[in-house]
Structures are given as C-alpha cells and as structure tokens.
Amino acid sequence: MTKQVIELSEKSAKLSPVFRRNQAPRYSAAALLWRGVRNDSWPRVWREPQLKKSYDAVVVGGGVHGLATAYYLAANHGITDVAVLDKAYLGSGGSGRNTAIVRSNYLTPEGVAFYDRSLDLYNTMSADLNLNVMFSERGHLTLAHTDSAVRTMRWRAEVNKLQGIDSTVIGPDEISKIAPSLDTSPNTRYPILAALYHPPGGTIRHDAVVWAYARAADAYGVDMHQKTEVQDIVCEGGDGPDGKGPGAKVTGVRTSKGDVSAPVVINCTAGWASLIAAMAGIQLPITTHPLQAAVTEPVKVFLPTVVVSGSLHVYVSQTDRGELVFGASVDPFATYDMRGTLDFTEELAGHVLELMPAVSQMRLQRQWAGLCDITPDYSPVMGFTPVEGFLCDVGWGTYGFKAGPVSGEQMAKCVADGATPDLISPFALSRFNDGVLVGEKGAAAVGH
Amino acid sequence: MLLVPCPHCGPRNSADMSYQGEASSRPDPSSATPAQWRDYLYMEHNPAGWLKENWYCSSGCRRFFSVERHTVTSEFREPPLPGSKTAEPGAGTDRQGGGS
Ligand SMILES: Cc1cc2nc3c(=O)[nH]c(=O)nc-3n(C[C@H](O)[C@H](O)[C@H](O)COP(=O)(O)OP(=O)(O)OC[C@H]3O[C@@H](n4cnc5c(N)ncnc54)[C@H](O)[C@@H]3O)c2cc1C
Ligand SMILES: [Zn+2]
Numbered sequence: 131m132t133k134q135v136i137e138l139s140e141k142s143a144k145l146s147p148v149f150r151r152n153q154a155p156r157y158s159a160a161a162l163l164w165r166g167v168r169n170d171s172w173p174r175v176w177r178e179p180q181l182k183k184s185y186d187a188v189v190v191g192g193g194v195h196g197l198a199t200a201y202y203l204a205a206n207h208g209i210t211d212v213a214v215l216d217k218a219y220l221g222s223g224g225s226g227r228n229t230a231i232v233r234s235n236y237l238t239p240e241g242v243a244f245y246d247r248s249l250d251l252y253n254t255m256s257a258d259l260n261l262n263v264m265f266s267e268r269g270h271l272t273l274a275h276t277d278s279a280v281r282t283m284r285w286r287a288e289v290n291k292l293q294g295i296d297s298t299v300i301g302p303d304e305i306s307k308i309a310p311s312l313d314t315s316p317n318t319r320y321p322i323l324a325a326l327y328h329p330p331g332g333t334i335r336h337d338a339v340v341w342a343y344a345r346a347a348d349a350y351g352v353d354m355h356q357k358t359e360v361q362d363i364v365c366e367g368g369d370g371p372d373g374k375g376p377g378a379k380v381t382g383v384r385t386s387k388g389d390v391s392a393p394v395v396i397n398c399t400a401g402w403a404s405l406i407a408a409m410a411g412i413q414l415p416i417t418t419h420p421l422q423a424a425v426t427e428p429v430k431v432f433l434p435t436v437v438v439s440g441s442l443h444v445y446v447s448q449t450d451r452g453e454l455v456f457g458a459s460v461d462p463f464a465t466y467d468m469r470g471t472l473d474f475t476e477e478l479a480g481h482v483l484e485l486m487p488a489v490s491q492m493r494l495q496r497q498w499a500g501l502c503d504i505t506p507d508y509s510p511v512m513g514f515t516p517v518e519g520f521l522c523d524v525g526w527g528t529y530g531f532k533a534g535p536v537s538g539e540q541m542a543k544c545v546a547d548g549a550t551p552d553l554i555s556p557f558a559l560s561r562f563n564d565g566v567l568v569g570e571k572g573a574a575a576v577g578h
Numbered sequence: 579m580l581l582v583p584c585p586h587c588g589p590r591n592s593a594d595m596s597y598q599g600e601a602s603s604r605p606d607p608s609s610a611t612p613a614q615w616r617d618y619l620y621m622e623h624n625p626a627g628w629l630k631e632n633w634y635c636s637s638g639c640r641r642f643f644s645v646e647r648h649t650v651t652s653e654f655r656e657p658p659l660p661g662s663k664t665a666e667p668g669a670g671t672d673r674q675g676g677g678s
Contacts, residue, residue, distance in 0.1 A: 404624035415620035417599070418649075463580070463597040466626045466650045471579055473593050506620055562620045563613070 157260050175341065176348035181355055181387045185213045187394040187545060188383055190360045190406055192216030193225035194336070194531060195523050196398035197343035197354075198538020199545075204350035206539070207546035212352045213392075215385060217359035221340035224400050224530060227500035229423050229457045231436055231447065232532040233270045233331030235290050235297040237282075237573035240556040241509065242293045244536060247553065251535035252334060261342035263334050266450070269435040270331025271309060273485075275320040276441060282572045283326040290328075297328045311432055311486050318484060320441055331436060333447055336531055343538070359386040363395060363409040365517060374411030380519035394545055396521045401466070401501025403511075403524035410520045414511060415562050416503045419460035420467065421528050422474045424497040426489075428452035433486075442481040454489065456482060460502050460528060470497040502527050507567035508574040512541065512557040513550045521545065522559065529574045583645060583654050587638040598632035600624075601644045626650050 155161060155173065165172065187203060189196040192214050203209040216222065234246040256262050274280040283299050290297035302314040305325050314322050344354055361384050368378025382391035397406045401418045428451050438445040443459045456478055461471070475497060483490055504527045505511060511525035523541045526533065540554045550558060556568050580592040600622055605614045623629070632644045646655040 402626075404622065405626055408623075413617070413621045413623070415622060417622050417624050463592060464599070464624065464629070464631075464649060465652065467652050469652075473579055473591070562616055565616075 157262075175345045176354055179353045179355070181358065181385070181390065182213070182353070183389075184382070184391040185353070186211040186392065187396065188212075188390060188392040189214045189396045189398055190383070191223065191398035191400065191402075192220040192340075192344075192354060192356065193223045193398060193400060194221075194339055194343065194534030195225075195400070195526065195537050195541075196396070197340060197347060198534050199396055199398060199523060199541045200352045200354075200538075201343045201347040201350070202539045202542035203545060204347060204352050206542055209542075209546060210351040212347075213390065214347070214352065214354045215358045215360055215383070216354075216356050217386075219356045220344050220354060221337060223402075224421075224500040224502065224526070225340050225534070226337055227423070227498060228336055228531040229445070229447070229455050230333045230336045230531060231270070231331070231445070232265075232334055233328050233436075234295055234532075235270070235272075235286060235326060235328040235331065235573070237286050237289060237570055238509075238556075238568050239289060239293060240568050241570050241573070242290060242295060244553055244557075245532060246293065246295060247539075248533050248536035249330060251539065252532075255339070255342065255535065259342040259346045261338060261345060263338040263342055264450070265332065265334045267330060267332040268447075269308070270328040271305065271435050271437050272326040272328070273305075273312075273322050273437065273439040274324045274326070274441075275322060275439065277323070279441060280324045283324060286326055286573060295328070296330055297326060299324050300327045309433060309435055309437060311488055312437065313485060313487055320484060333436065333449075334531075339531075339534060343534075355385075355387070357386075360384070360406060360409070361386060363406070363520065364389075364391075365410055365520075368411055368517065370411040372411075374409075374517070376411070376516035378411060378517045378520075380410065380517060392519075394519050394521070396523060396541060396545070398523045398541075400503050400524060400526050400530060403503045403522065407515070407522065407524075410515070410517045412515050412517055412520065412522075414522070414524065414559070415505055416511070416525055417464040418466055418501050419462075419464055419504050420469075420499040421457065421460045421502045422470055422497060422499045423455065423457040424475065424478060425449075425456070425495050426454040426492045427495050429454075429492065437485070439481070439485060442484060444478060444481040444485070446482065446485075453495065454492065460504060461499075466501060468499040468501065470499055504528075506562075508570040509568035510537070510557050511559050512537065512554045513544050513559070515559055525557075527574065529570075580652060582633055584633070584635045584638055584641075585643050586641060587635060590635070590638055594635070594637040596634040596636040598634055598642065601630040601632050628655065 200212045200214045234249050236242045274283050287299050306314045364382045365374040365378035368375040380395045399406045407414045433448040436447040505525040540551045543551045581589040582592050
C-alpha cells in the first residue's frame, strides 16, 4: 500500500461516522437492480488497512464477539481508533462453524436476562446493520426423556415466565402437532415425555452476522487485520515474569505483523482464550474441547422447528435449503485438534434415528468441528481481569453465537465506562474466587 | 478416534475411557488458602502442546492413570509401562456435557 493511500485511509478514519456511513453503499433491492442493470461491481465490503503503531483499543479475535465489541465501541461510545486482529480470517473460529441456534430460555435469571437482550438485538439487526441476517424465528423444542429432565424443564419454564420469556412445557400430543416427524410413541427406547417449547428461538445465518458487524465497524473507521496473529501481550508492573500477571498494566501486543501499543486489549478468542490470557499472565477456568456438527443432503422442508434432546446428546434443525444440520455435545477430552471422528457420526446417526426414524435413508454430506472454550458452570467469563487494561469476553463454550450482540454491546460499555455493567457482572472472572458460580449446565450442555 | 495407551490394557479407543482432565495435585485441605483451593478446583493450564492428564479406564481395567498427550497433534509421549507408578486420581473435570 502506498503512503498516500495510508494517509487517505487514516484521514477517512477521522471523518465523522455519518459521513463514512454515507460512503458505504447501502444494500437494498433498488441498489441491486441499479448495479445489475449497469453491470457495476460491488466495492470491497471492508478496507484492508496497514497495521498502525498504536490504537486506543485492540480486540484479539475476529469472530462475532470481537467484531461486535469493536462495532459497539465505535457506534455507541465514539471510540473508533480500534483494531480487530485475527490470526486467520474473520469468522474462521466458532463464529463461522456453529449451527446458528438462538434462544433465551436459560436456567438462571442472570442468564435469561442476558440472552434475552441478545435476541432483542438480533431481532432488529438486519435493519440496524443493513444486511439481511436471515433470522428465522421458527421456535425451539427441548425434549425431555426422563422424569428428572421434565423437572428441569418445568423449572426453566417458571424462571423464563417470570422474566417475560415465552416458554412452556408441552406434552407428546402437542409436540407431534408441531413436529410430526418426531417419534412420540411410548414404545421407543427413550420415549419423549415432554418438551420445553420456546417460540422466539430459531436460527440466524452466522456468516451474515460476522459480515454485518465487520462492515458496520469498518464504516465507523475500525481497522480489521486478518492474518495478524497476536504472539505476546506486553505488560508492566505485574508480579509474574516479564512484568505480567495480577497487578500488571497492559501496554500493547506483539503480532506477526509488528508491535502495537494500546492501553486496552480485549480477549475475544473463544477456543484459544487460555493461550491469549496466559500471554498476560492470567489463568482461566477454561478447557478447550472440539464440538462437531454435520449436515445432510437437502430434502423438502419437513422439520419446522429446532429440536434438541439433552438425553440423546443431539440437536437438529433444517436449513432453508432443506439440509438437516446436526450437532451434539462437545468431544469428551480437551484438545485443539479440529478433526472429525467416526465416534461422533456413529453416535449421532443412532440417536437421530431414535428421534426421527423416517430420515434413515438420508445421506450425510459433511462433518466439521470448531473449538469451544468450556467453563465449569457453562457461563462465560466477561469483563475486567487482575491485569489492568486486559479484558476478557470468553468462556463461550457451545452457546456463544447467540450471545454475540449483547456481549459486544456490554463489553464496549465496560471499556467506555471503566465499570462492569450490571448485565454482565454475574459473569466476572472473580466469581470463581467468591464461589458464586452461575450454573447453566442444565440449559446449555447440549442445547446450544 | 483417539487411541489412549492404558498401561494395563494397551491402546484403547477413548470412548472406552473416561477423561479426568489435567493432572494436578490436591493441596492439603486443612492448610490450603482459599485461593489455592480455587485454583485447584477451577483453574486450568489448557496448553496448546504437551499436557499431563488423567484417564480412567472405565470399560477396561477400571484403573486411573496419567499420560502426556500433545493437544494439537494428539500424539502420546512415552506411554507408561505396565506396573509403572500410576497417578492418583486428580481433580475430575466433568465437562463433556450430557444430561439435561
Ligand atoms: C459446531 C458448533 C456449533 C455451535 N452451535 C452453536 C449454536 O447453535 N448456538 C450458539 O449460540 N453457539 C453455538 N456454538 C458456539 C459458538 O460458535 C461460539 O461460542 C462463538 O462463535 C464464539 O465466538 P467468538 O467470536 O467468541 O470466537 P470465534 O468465532 O471462535 O473467534 C475467535 C477468533 O480468534 C482468533 N484467534 C485465536 N488466536 C488468535 C491469536 N493468537 N491472534 C489473533 N487471533 C486469534 C481465531 O482465528 C478466531 O477467528 C457452536 C460452536 C460450534 C463449534
Ligand atoms: Zn485399562
């Protein structure tokens, strides 16, 4: 990139958001028609700027959490001198690999309030960010096959109702009305006794969410740097080696493209979160496990809702193209290896056939995995850490896609105010010190 | 599939075993500070590299053993030989989900 271009891009970053926003072409039917008729190409969606020597804030990780944090820093708080660094490409982590399920029927009041705010933001996202994220509010069924599961469902339904969430326990008759392809007969190995029905749940196109935040953040002058790996975090004044660890203060990051100084570094690296935290001398209550998913060939649409079975360790939804998307619980041991396994496919196929015998002739098309950062209580780790200027938005396990918008919004507020917002204070790292865990296992272990 | 080298049964599919998490030694409960106890209960090293960990051979010899595994390449290092000292069961991590 020539010097002139750098100056230009730096200058444009200083222009008011409104001006820059007007520069970015709006996506609309009229624009599509106009460009189609004139055979115009679309401009690149975001810039590829040079890495500057310093930023007001550096976000590590270009998934939905990192991008949303950068976007809300700029949009809600006017902090636009922000860099998002990703070692690969935007959305290369869990954000581009998940099964795109969103819902807010969690188990704890803290969790419900938090995830419900995220659904609100998702509801208006297509309009707010001018990109169709294809929110399909198709409803979400969590099946119960045992008495204890039914009890958990009733508990969840009551917690949900108290907070105004549409969530009820329904019986097999009603279940088969909603999803006739499920085998609700009492003669199966694990008969379906009841289900928690959550109509506002559904699916959203995950890639579109990544692109929408990236495009909107770019319009505010946020720099996104792909293929830029953070290799170390520079700290001073801490108790540990190299001035890191509790009591330290962040001064910047070392990357594969050079050093960057910044007073604020936000860790949004999900499966890699422990590695980034260790660079600042911080240990996290996190282990990294792969979560696998698979998709079938497309068939006509027959499955109207998302279906989850905790006891059978499986969940399924049907895409608009007609493919069935399956997922399960995470692989049972910690690893950074993203290879798919036959164990997963075999178990998945067995359990899917117990739920829906009619799909026995369908062929699996693909199988993949992504890394999940699992915490002991299945709730995230958000906000400040014992290192000043080093914040975390991690511990997203198998449920972080739906939480992207609210996490970005609240992390940005946390940075801008210099204080932990109420909505995320239950999820502070210090809860493990204080022994106040936020147990969401019953609502998050399988039904992401 | 991961072939886990049990020192007593030889290599077995990880599905025959139960993962017990990072090997760590339990501090003395009568003298541990709350911070030490918290670290023991919750904190993990979670390295991308060699990790010393505990397994329980649940469908085989039903014994605990520890072994070193590379968490990126999935290789095992110097599998323990039969009769070698096996580790005490460490802090069990039950994070494979399941149940509802
Ligand atoms: C198969 C599967 C299904 C899932 N299904 C659902 C679901 O249905 N609903 C739901 O809510 N959630 C689901 N999840 C979980 C969800 O995908 C994640 O929690 C979420 O995407 C995490 O987003 P993130 O932005 O925090 O991290 P990620 O999207 O993982 O991004 C982290 C980024 O950090 C980058 N990075 C790592 N190390 C470095 C470094 N040293 N320097 C620079 N960059 C670095 C990576 O390249 C990556 O792009 C699923 C996950 C998987 C794997
Ligand atoms: Zn054995």
